[in-house]
Amino acid sequence: MAGEGDGMRVGVLTGGGDCPGLNAVIRAVVRKGVQVFGYEFVGFRAGWRGPLEGDTVALDVQAVRGILPRGGTILGSSRTNPVKVEGGVERIKDNLAGLGVDALIAIGGEDTLGVARELYESGVNVVGVPKTIDNDLNATDYTFGFDTAVNIGMEAVDRLHTTAESHHRALICEVMGRHAGWIALHVGMAAGANVILIPERPFDIDKVVEYVESRFKTRYAPIIVVSEGAHPMDGQMQLQTGERDAFGHVRLGGIGQALADEIEKRTGKEARATVLGHIQRGGTPTAFDRVLATRFGLQAIDAVRDGDFGKMVALQGTDIVRVGLDEATKELKTVPLERYAEAEVFFG
Amino acid sequence: MAGEGDGMRVGVLTGGGDCPGLNAVIRAVVRKGVQVFGYEFVGFRAGWRGPLEGDTVALDVQAVRGILPRGGTILGSSRTNPVKVEGGVERIKDNLAGLGVDALIAIGGEDTLGVARELYESGVNVVGVPKTIDNDLNATDYTFGFDTAVNIGMEAVDRLHTTAESHHRALICEVMGRHAGWIALHVGMAAGANVILIPERPFDIDKVVEYVESRFKTRYAPIIVVSEGAHPMDGQMQLQTGERDAFGHVRLGGIGQALADEIEKRTGKEARATVLGHIQRGGTPTAFDRVLATRFGLQAIDAVRDGDFGKMVALQGTDIVRVGLDEATKELKTVPLERYAEAEVFFG
Amino acid sequence: MAGEGDGMRVGVLTGGGDCPGLNAVIRAVVRKGVQVFGYEFVGFRAGWRGPLEGDTVALDVQAVRGILPRGGTILGSSRTNPVKVEGGVERIKDNLAGLGVDALIAIGGEDTLGVARELYESGVNVVGVPKTIDNDLNATDYTFGFDTAVNIGMEAVDRLHTTAESHHRALICEVMGRHAGWIALHVGMAAGANVILIPERPFDIDKVVEYVESRFKTRYAPIIVVSEGAHPMDGQMQLQTGERDAFGHVRLGGIGQALADEIEKRTGKEARATVLGHIQRGGTPTAFDRVLATRFGLQAIDAVRDGDFGKMVALQGTDIVRVGLDEATKELKTVPLERYAEAEVFFG
Amino acid sequence: MAGEGDGMRVGVLTGGGDCPGLNAVIRAVVRKGVQVFGYEFVGFRAGWRGPLEGDTVALDVQAVRGILPRGGTILGSSRTNPVKVEGGVERIKDNLAGLGVDALIAIGGEDTLGVARELYESGVNVVGVPKTIDNDLNATDYTFGFDTAVNIGMEAVDRLHTTAESHHRALICEVMGRHAGWIALHVGMAAGANVILIPERPFDIDKVVEYVESRFKTRYAPIIVVSEGAHPMDGQMQLQTGERDAFGHVRLGGIGQALADEIEKRTGKEARATVLGHIQRGGTPTAFDRVLATRFGLQAIDAVRDGDFGKMVALQGTDIVRVGLDEATKELKTVPLERYAEAEVFFG
Structure with a gap:
């Protein structure tokens, strides 16, 4: 010693x-x-x-x-x-x-x-x-670092709720989490998301669209919190996995925007994605x-x-x-x- | 009366x-x-x-x-x-x-x-x-509403600075403003951006890359604040203007990600975009x-x-x-x- | 069942x-x-x-x-x-x-x-x-509720640090906690207090003054976080325990201001108390x-x-x-x- | 030149x-x-x-x-x-x-x-x-600095509203302003105070108590925002002006607590003061x-x-x-x- x-x-x-x-x-x-x-x-x-x-x-x-x-x-x-x-x-x-x-x-x-x-x-x-x-x-x-990231995500989704209450528009918030959905789970639970999608559970896009449609029938628009590493069940949604960045890595991420596009296509309602990115890991x-x-x-x-x-x-x-x-x-x-x-x- | x-x-x-x-x-x-x-x-x-x-x-x-x-x-x-x-x-x-x-x-x-x-x-x-x-x-x-949006953008960029100080990676923050760059101007000035791009002034991508390269020579990585309506000078960068959303409108926006891609391609350094979107117009x-x-x-x-x-x-x-x-x-x-x-x- | x-x-x-x-x-x-x-x-x-x-x-x-x-x-x-x-x-x-x-x-x-x-x-x-x-x-x-109260206290003390760095003035922040010092402990640890005083440990005012004096010798002024229920060792400082409120209860609290007064008297330096009160239990x-x-x-x-x-x-x-x-x-x-x-x- | x-x-x-x-x-x-x-x-x-x-x-x-x-x-x-x-x-x-x-x-x-x-x-x-x-x-x-101070005060009063909605207790928030009531005016207007007291207008304590009593008849408790330099009309309330600090200055401030005491005495309801102090001038x-x-x-x-x-x-x-x-x-x-x-x- x-x-x-x-x-x-x-x-x-x-x-x-x-x-x-x-x-x-x-x-x-x-x-x-x-x-x-x-x-x-x-x-x-x-x-x-x-x-x-x-x-x-x-x-x-x-x-x-x-x-x-x-x-x-x-x-x-x-x-x-x-x-x-x-x-x-x-x-x-x-x-x-x-x-x-x-x-x-x-x-x-x-x-x-x-x-x-x-x-x-x-x-x-x-x-x-x-x-x-x-x-x-x-x-x-x-x-x-996790608690900070979750609070930043929660504050962002709190703000989206305001818009969801005033407009009929699906809002998607993509948060960090390539292999584990902890941030999405806690952000979604803390901020009252209508759907939470995490890497551990491949999601069924039909089910997601069903939630979105049912939510649109109320006064409020749906809010989806999605981990960057979440993905649909096999065969659903054609994600552009072929794209590569300047370093030759296949681009990860993009699931938020892909979901917004798919929801617009299937429901005929507007959908908008917010990608928090590095904001979640910075600051005090x-x-x-x-x-x-x-x-x-x-x-x-x-x-x-x-x-x-x-x-x-x-x-x-x-x-x-x-x-x-x-x-x-x-x-x-x-x-x-x-x-x-x-x-x-x-x-x- | x-x-x-x-x-x-x-x-x-x-x-x-x-x-x-x-x-x-x-x-x-x-x-x-x-x-x-x-x-x-x-x-x-x-x-x-x-x-x-x-x-x-x-x-x-x-x-x-x-x-x-x-x-x-x-x-x-x-x-x-x-x-x-x-x-x-x-x-x-x-x-x-x-x-x-x-x-x-x-x-x-x-x-x-x-x-x-x-x-x-x-x-x-x-x-x-x-x-x-x-x-x-x-x-x-x-x-x-403007002051609220600017503060939300500023807090986001404040957080990006932390990462910019710890990693060598260009960070782009896309804020609202289709026709006027007020939000980008105030966010960028309040949060100390290295470059601010606004719709009123078509930007020269060569000049932007020059700023980025020169910043990379210091200990700190560059942060760019860009209005969603900003665009490069004629002929520079091929923006995908052909894409249309579910309503047939040509997609606006996307300049943040396009800039990140272009900077990666030209500098060989990583670049990441954050798109604040509706977060700027919600909340208290x-x-x-x-x-x-x-x-x-x-x-x-x-x-x-x-x-x-x-x-x-x-x-x-x-x-x-x-x-x-x-x-x-x-x-x-x-x-x-x-x-x-x-x-x-x-x-x- | x-x-x-x-x-x-x-x-x-x-x-x-x-x-x-x-x-x-x-x-x-x-x-x-x-x-x-x-x-x-x-x-x-x-x-x-x-x-x-x-x-x-x-x-x-x-x-x-x-x-x-x-x-x-x-x-x-x-x-x-x-x-x-x-x-x-x-x-x-x-x-x-x-x-x-x-x-x-x-x-x-x-x-x-x-x-x-x-x-x-x-x-x-x-x-x-x-x-x-x-x-x-x-x-x-x-x-x-505890985590929220601690964050509110921490943000307050973060702000006091700015003043402590610019002026030579002891700053006292009184937080909630009549019988247990958890809030003071976590606020003080999270925000970098120079002294933390809790109900579980009657404090020695001589020792507190010593910390304050030694801190004044650096460029920075001292910050003390004190539980409302903290109290000095027997016989030290004459707290006005005789006062009663409109309901006949002996007034609790006031330790923050009492400490500020005592520190001014003993050190000849200015001291200021902030009492967060109900702010700690309200809001989101x-x-x-x-x-x-x-x-x-x-x-x-x-x-x-x-x-x-x-x-x-x-x-x-x-x-x-x-x-x-x-x-x-x-x-x-x-x-x-x-x-x-x-x-x-x-x-x- | x-x-x-x-x-x-x-x-x-x-x-x-x-x-x-x-x-x-x-x-x-x-x-x-x-x-x-x-x-x-x-x-x-x-x-x-x-x-x-x-x-x-x-x-x-x-x-x-x-x-x-x-x-x-x-x-x-x-x-x-x-x-x-x-x-x-x-x-x-x-x-x-x-x-x-x-x-x-x-x-x-x-x-x-x-x-x-x-x-x-x-x-x-x-x-x-x-x-x-x-x-x-x-x-x-x-x-x-003014806008920052006002936002800090507003956030504090926003939090007090929560308590005011849940308990029957008058809440007083004392903010900066020795000679001018700008901070109190803006904090009070931004956060929806029930009464705002400023140095430029000596207040009538009878009128203040009247507002408080009338507010207590609703579901909500009253919130008063008061400048540190506000004072009652001549002859009302005995403020302890004789006290001096370690430097021989007559103590300013204390109006928040004095108001709380007076309101308790006159209405028989609890009243609590929060004194923001230096928190208003620190931080980002x-x-x-x-x-x-x-x-x-x-x-x-x-x-x-x-x-x-x-x-x-x-x-x-x-x-x-x-x-x-x-x-x-x-x-x-x-x-x-x-x-x-x-x-x-x-x-x-």
């Missing part, structure tokens, strides 16, 4: 897409590490690219002043995966040794934590902090996310102090606990059927 | 797209009309369709309770144009006479006020209240819009009391005045070059 | 102080009760006064339309305690029988649920739903509170359907469960020392 | 209380000054104390990056008045000369601009930018304030370029103009009777 104030040096990095609360984690780690344990810190820039290339930035109490309410990450981020780089793991180990880094706190999602696990298995002292706006990480009740975190991120940071530095490596901090109930990095990354946490069924009560 | 409490009956309608502040106008008209002047009110449903079809709704102090902070319109709206309906104007005059309506307050944009002007010219006692989220109505400094109005709408309503009922018809209420400086309906509708108020030039200081 | 659509009539009431999310519970109960189970509902007005006096209000799907995002309660509330009224319990039983009410859902805090428990013990079919903005109810991880609920309240409502009506009375619905982790009403009301859930210790890392 | 890029050095300072939008002014001044005119800048710290003591801070494009959305002022502020300091004006002139400062932009309220006028009269090249959260400066339609500015502050900044640096000194920039309608510093500071802009009368329609 690391002793107090024994010259311990701790590296910190943030990987993957940005997420409100990253700075709150960094601040908590550094404040407690320096003020209580007397540690020194090394900030790595741009995710795993930092330790891979030895790209560091000063990280002390002064550097974390005022960052608690700010979105993004003062360390920058990237999707660099050192495991896929020839000799990447060895270069990281060499760089950590060269910088005198005794332990590493890696804040990130499935990919970042997967690398963290591999590094731990090859002897690096790593503690992971879970981060995913989609809330699809296993072994933790919630991840920070909610109180829930700031408290969760801060407590994650405090627990992560405690784990370093305890020499309890190979762990990820996690929320269980109201407690912050530590779980194995392997448990955290073994599968995606998707929306269970019974949670979706709860919401279906309000459909139509 | 109408005397106090002489059994005066006043009709009220809201036409065109919805807009935060409509309910605040209705409330002010009714509260002062009933409590101070002793008038009775007739609410017409769904814009000009109401008087055309004699479709009315009760409108008294009880009906307007609690509506001040609520977006939309309790009267509903439509784009029905009675002037284009065979015998429409006569039917309206008959219906008003049949209902004993002595004066009509029409709240709406260019189209609604154009009808109001024609009715006034054919002998109906009309007072107009200007309404356009786009702020493109002549003869008034501002219209309610800002204080500016509530005060403006309330003062418009008070002035409109004063005009009725004064028998001062054929007028539109308007904001000039901090005063609410009355101008001729003809002046209000004779041309669109677009962004003058010098206002755009102010903002250009911050480009790049 | 009650069968589906068998003419079951369910009463609903809301007791105690208002709290964002009450309407979301009512809506979920009624929507699922009517649409899935075919039940009828009776709304009781103003807490326990409703069933005591047989004061009811229509409660159907139409009545709950559009209330999800609205604070307050459409049923009204009161602090009437029928147990303290001569023959109160019998009158309620008679009224329920007379109205044909088979089961009762009582939404409220410690007092309301205590009455619910007594009624259950005397034979009434009751299900409880926990409600307290202070989060001090036992047997549930969180109660709705956050997404967290809307989802929690909705899920509580669904579980409560499920408990009725299951004939599972004498229970309170509760949050445990991410699950909604049922616990005994006796367990829920046996003691107050206060802030444990280790949670306060977490926050102390950031003091000074 | 100063030529472009001729080595012109411009000083900038912010004086008086902080106000959302100060940073937006500074950013606009520096961005246009550097990028368009090629000027250099000298930031003075803490209002007039900066030039008085030669206390400067670097001010270039890098220093103003990212400050547009942030409240407060990066230059700091103070209430130092050099005119009241022995030889103060001469010391400032010497320091400006020593630093090679050719022109000075002073951003502040009545006091700051009064000093600016005196300096101008003694030969210093000064341009003023008006700043007052209270909107009580002459010669400009609005000042930045609204879009209106950011655009206004930015345009003020652009106009101020244009005035410097034009050698047009002794002027203050001002808003008239939608135009930014320049007026004499003497005109701006000759009297306070208070609420005219007719504006108050407009609002009275909604009282009771």
Whole structure:
């Protein structure tokens, strides 16, 4: 176990897409590490690219002043995966040794934590902090950023309700969530959507149109909340899957606009799509996310102090606990059927 | 001139797209009309369709309770144009006479006020209240709804900045404004956009790409705010203008995504578009819009009391005045070059 | 167990102080009760006064339309305690029988649920739903309203930081919490307070002044978040406990201003208090509170359907469960020392 | 007139209380000054104390990056008045000369601009930018910060409405405004207060109680918005004017709580006061304030370029103009009777 104030040096990095609360984690780690344990810190820039290339930035109490309410990450981020780089793991180990880094706190999602696990298995002292706006990480009740994204989506749908009450027009709101529908589920339940479509349940476009038609018979127009990763049952709707972006990736997304087009075609009523996009992952975190991120940071530095490596901090109930990095990354946490069924009560 | 409490009956309608502040106008008209002047009110449903079809709704102090902070319109709206309906104007005059309506307050944009002007010219006692989220109505400094839309757009772009600081990715935010760029101009200036594109100034895509490239050389990624009605100079970018929606209209909009595609293609960097859509016209109005709408309503009922018809209420400086309906509708108020030039200081 | 659509009539009431999310519970109960189970509902007005006096209000799907995002309660509330009224319990039983009410859902805090428990013990079919903005109810991880209150407090303190950075002035923000410091703890942690004072820990004014003095030596001024129920150690600061309000109650609160006065006196620097008061319990609920309240409502009506009375619905982790009403009301859930210790890392 | 890029050095300072939008002014001044005119800048710290003591801070494009959305002022502020300091004006002139400062932009309220006028009269090249959260400066339609303060107050009162609908309790919200009631007037009109009390009109407590009593007869409880500087007619209510703070000043404020006490005493109903305090002047500015502050900044640096000194920039309608510093500071802009009368329609 690391002793107090024994010259311990701790590296910190943030990987993957940005997420409100990253700075709150960094601040908590550094404040407690320096003020209580007397540690020194090394900030790595741009995710795993930092330790891979030895790209560091000063990280002390002064550097974390005022960052608690700010979105993004003062360390920058990237999707660099050192495991896929020839000799990447060895270069990281060499760089950590060269910088005198005794332990590493890696804040990130499935990919970042997967690398963290591999590094731990090859002897690096790593503690992971879970981060995913989609809330699809296993072994933790919630991840920070999710609550902020849900509130942004809810406020958007609250505003759409006004229009839905004044005009006869179907409104579709596309929210984040490629593989898991947590954001759509919570936004839809919080804002009173008439239909919620998630990746875990291929939807029946006939049923969706039926809900829309029945809603149009009331004074109010229908509002549909759809995950970017939601898709119709096999054979329904011809989604343009052939399109590729400048990087050769098949374009994901677009389901919101596709739904609007299909509904117009089938019902003869106007339909409009709103795509929130990156707005959901920017800006100041909610109180829930700031408290969760801060407590994650405090627990992560405690784990370093305890020499309890190979762990990820996690929320269980109201407690912050530590779980194995392997448990955290073994599968995606998707929306269970019974949670979706709860919401279906309000459909139509 | 109408005397106090002489059994005066006043009709009220809201036409065109919805807009935060409509309910605040209705409330002010009714509260002062009933409590101070002793008038009775007739609410017409769904814009000009109401008087055309004699479709009315009760409108008294009880009906307007609690509506001040609520977006939309309790009267509903439509784009029905009675002037284009065979015998429409006569039917309206008959219906008003049949209902004993002595004066009509029409709240709406260019189209609604154009009808109001024609009715006034054919002998109906009309007072107009200007309404356009786009702020493109002549003869008034501002219209309610605009400030709300600008704040919603600004908050969205504020959030995008977080991502722009953490990732190297161009972010485009498409806001409302088909013919006038007021929303884009104010959102872009308030939120610190790197480029603002408006309908009044066909943009040079080469220049836009240049700004984007130069911005990518700094630590920060570029943010572009674009009006839905903005378009490139002749011959640049092949916009898909051939597409038509379910109603046969050529699809407008889509400039945000088109820009993202073009920037990706030309720069080889990722670009992402956010399309705010109807979110900008829903939800609770800002204080500016509530005060403006309330003062418009008070002035409109004063005009009725004064028998001062054929007028539109308007904001000039901090005063609410009355101008001729003809002046209000004779041309669109677009962004003058010098206002755009102010903002250009911050480009790049 | 009650069968589906068998003419079951369910009463609903809301007791105690208002709290964002009450309407979301009512809506979920009624929507699922009517649409899935075919039940009828009776709304009781103003807490326990409703069933005591047989004061009811229509409660159907139409009545709950559009209330999800609205604070307050459409049923009204009161602090009437029928147990303290001569023959109160019998009158309620008679009224329920007379109205044909088979089961009762009582939404409220410690007092309301205590009455619910007594009624259950005397034979009434009751299900409880926990409600307290202070989060001090036992047997549930969180109660709705708390997250909203914390976010309101956090936004206020975020704003105070701006002033603290520009002027040398101590700023005190008094938040709700008479017996438990949960709101202060979360607001203070989320917004980066320099000191947090809670009822569970009598504070040492000398220590507080020390923190304030040390903070004044930096560029930034100190911000203190204090629960209304916090108090100094015995003998410190002469709080005016003698004052009584119009109802003869000794005035609680005032600790924020008292602290400001004491800090000015001892440090010779200006200090200003902000008292958020009722602002914390009004307005639209956050997404967290809307989802929690909705899920509580669904579980409560499920408990009725299951004939599972004498229970309170509760949050445990991410699950909604049922616990005994006796367990829920046996003691107050206060802030444990280790949670306060977490926050102390950031003091000074 | 100063030529472009001729080595012109411009000083900038912010004086008086902080106000959302100060940073937006500074950013606009520096961005246009550097990028368009090629000027250099000298930031003075803490209002007039900066030039008085030669206390400067670097001010270039890098220093103003990212400050547009942030409240407060990066230059700091103070209430130092050099005119009241022995030889103060001469010391400032010497320091400006020593630093090679050719022109000075002073951003502040009545006091700051009064000093600016005196300096101008003694030969210093000064341009003023008006700043007052209270909107009580002459010669400009609005000042930045006011719109932000009004929105914060409105949101608070919106939240109070929820409670007022659920409980029978009078709610008082005290807002800023020592000498002018603009904030109370706009907050009260925007949020639907039942009574608005402002410093310009000593109120009749009997009349206030009458409104409160009559409101209690409806389903809703009364909400009163009161300026901190409002006061009852002579002889009514015994305000404790004898109390003094640590600095010997008679305590201002407290009218909100005094009103609550008086209403409880006279009506026998509960009354609660909320005092927003510094929350109104902190945090991010609204879009209106950011655009206004930015345009003020652009106009101020244009005035410097034009050698047009002794002027203050001002808003008239939608135009930014320049007026004499003497005109701006000759009297306070208070609420005219007719504006108050407009609002009275909604009282009771």
